Amino acid sequence: MEARWGIGVLERLVSPDTAAKFGSARKKLNDAVVTDDWQEVAKRASVMIRGWQALESEAMAAGHVPNDISALWAIESDNGKKYVFVQHERDMPAAIKKFPDHNCWAMSEVVRILAQHSMEAAAASRVKDVFPGATVVELRPPKSPLSAIIDDEIPF
Structure with missing residues (x-):
């Protein structure tokens, strides 16, 4: 069962x-x-x-059916990688069965990753705080004023 x-x-x-x-x-x-x-x-x-x-x-x-996934979102990234997101971890096996060629994630996993506060994720989260409704298109490491000096070519 x-x-x-x-x-x-x-x-x-x-x-x-x-x-x-x-x-x-x-x-x-x-x-x-x-x-x-x-x-x-x-x-x-x-x-x-x-x-x-x-x-x-x-x-x-009561109208329920086996492997009835409560919520599911399938999407393809800009580079062609396929993802399926489910609301609950318990829905992952059914989603994987339904979308075997997709990388499956539960929302709780996504939240854990965002909560790790890598510099990129923290910056994206801050943008969302300041600009509700903004869409994250790309994550890049923040540039510091020293990056021009640090990233210059070594002269030998």
Whole structure:
């Protein structure tokens, strides 16, 4: 079910009551595994199979479909590299399957990169602060007044 729907997705698509019952069943299975009670494990595994089926039935009755990506943006860069951006990391496997020739990124990853505050990313972020709605077209390292002196040719 997790391969079909995504990890942790079904539990968020059903009612809180159904999700709580499923969580309780999962805990009982995990407890049985920890105690090495294999008869109890077999019993709890059967309950979990029915639980997974109930989760899927309820989610589909509510109109959800497996690998339903919440938000997705596919774009090609100026140099021809293809990217697909998804809102949630859980949507990455479905997006990769749908766009196998694209480089896939979750928005949380993009934010982590921007938050690293490399000189270029910090400058772009500052531009966005000062000019809301501005579009970043190119990132270049900032030039210092000393760059003309530092970047000159070595005379020997």
